[in-house]
């Protein structure tokens with residue numbers, strides 16, 4: 001296509017004969033997208049889109065591409081066509097290429113042997129080099145990429161003791177993928193620039209799971225990001241940010257979705273598009289149930305519950321900025337954008353009933369029993385005070401006259417403090433403590449879930465399994481229970497087959 005970004009001040013796309021397939025793709029994508037937007041009443045245009053704030057909204061879109069959508073050159077190529085076809089996309093928030101963050105997490109482990117360390121470094125380099133082999137980087141990108149790669153190799157070869165250094169190392173996946181993807185977009189004729197998101201995505205210093213500072217992010221975005229948006233596509237990193245001292249932070253595993261929603265909020269975007277490897281959010285993980293079906297529309301509440309209770313396709317915090325700032329969220333497949341996906345919107349779901357089933361493995365059940373609880377007050381307050389002192393976050397709670405059962409998330413990526421012996425000792429001072437591991441939390445998600453007739457079928461389905469705890473009533477959007485981890489895939493499949501395959505919400 002031969003468009004030199006240095007000389008290109010207009011956001012545009014030029015097609016030659018050999019690029020005819022892009023035209024067809026763009027037309028198909030546009031038809032699909034326009035169809036959806038027509039339903040929603042939004043206006044789409046193929047023209048350059050200036051940053052116009054209508055009311056408190058611009059007409060821009062933030063597009064997030066997950067690790068699978070930038071896994072290799074072919075995936076990047078598919079993803080780039082979506083941006084070419086949708087001129088409202090002005091910020092692209094990228095994840096690290098699939099597999100890279102897992103290597104980086106391993107490299108944070110201080111007990112690695114030299115050979116193991118080198119194998120993980122080589123794993124990261126191999127993924128970058130395979131993509132680089134298909135590209136010729138412009139000088140500005142080439143220099144930055146080489147420096148970033150050298151900085152990665154230097155840091156990765158050391159034993160890193162602090163959480164701050166772990167976050168610095170974890171950030172390299174996104175920092176590298178954004179150089180490569182910027183070039184892929186330029187090769188399609190887009191005026192793309194790479195932007196270091198740490199300049200604007202401001203967080204506290206809770207390394208590993210930093211909390212964004214929304215006001216500081218908005219302020220930095222209006223000074224540094226919004227002025228760049230009129231005639232360029234900004235390629236930036238998901239997952240990472242920086243604290244007030246300029247140190248790199250991360251938002252927790254899978255956090256790029258959250259970054260995209262935060263950036264959309266900061267630039268007053270109308271929507272966030274999450275591009276992944278499935279054609280939307282399904283009635284359950286499609287890898288587990290072949291008959292799982294994509295859900296066309298979900299409310300913010302339903303989507304938040306699904307993400308919280310294990311639907312890996314969306315980071316649970318994504319809905320927070322989207323919901324408070326009225327930003328619609330779309331989830332679709334970067335390989336097959338024309339197949340549509342799931343729209344997550346403020347409107348309440350039209351259909352009461354169960355719409356999906358999710359599971360979250362590696363849960364702990366903590367049961368605290370004390371005869372003193374009988375007719376006594378203050379027991380629960382004492383329990384929760386101790387858990388909070390140890391920064392332990394509780395998921396489900398059920399109580400009986402003399403005991404309380406609590407579930408805690410112990411997933412490897414939960415980024416939460418583990419249940420340590422100090423906490424258990426403190427609880428044991430006034431009650432009998434039992435800890436059960438290897439459990440899975442299964443959640444039925446929907447709207448106005450009440451134990452009506454077809455939900456009662458659930459009890460029949462579950463009668464074949466050993467259920468450890470059931471929790472229902474605090475939210476109308478879920479009904480949760482714990483099962484043994486070894487059985488949980490079967491439980492989800494049985495529930496899906498009996499409750500969702502006949503009247504799965506669409």
Ligand SMILES: Nc1ncnc2c1ncn2[C@@H]1O[C@H](COP(=O)(O)OP(=O)(O)O)[C@@H](O)[C@H]1O
Pocket residue numbers: 065066067068069095098254275276277278280281282283284285286287310311312313314356
């Ligand atoms: N309810 C669900 N709907 C769709 N996908 C789901 C669901 N639950 C789990 N998943 C899994 O989430 C995966 C996509 O998330 P992820 O691997 O994080 O993608 P990305 O690389 O785009 O970040 C899918 O491949 C699918 O197996």
Ligand SMILES: N[C@@H](CC(=O)OP(=O)(O)O)C(=O)O
Pocket residue numbers: 065066067068095096098101102173238239252253254255256257
């Ligand atoms: N790369 C980070 C952040 C992320 O969001 O990735 P993905 O979009 O591939 O889930 C991770 O693997 O956790």
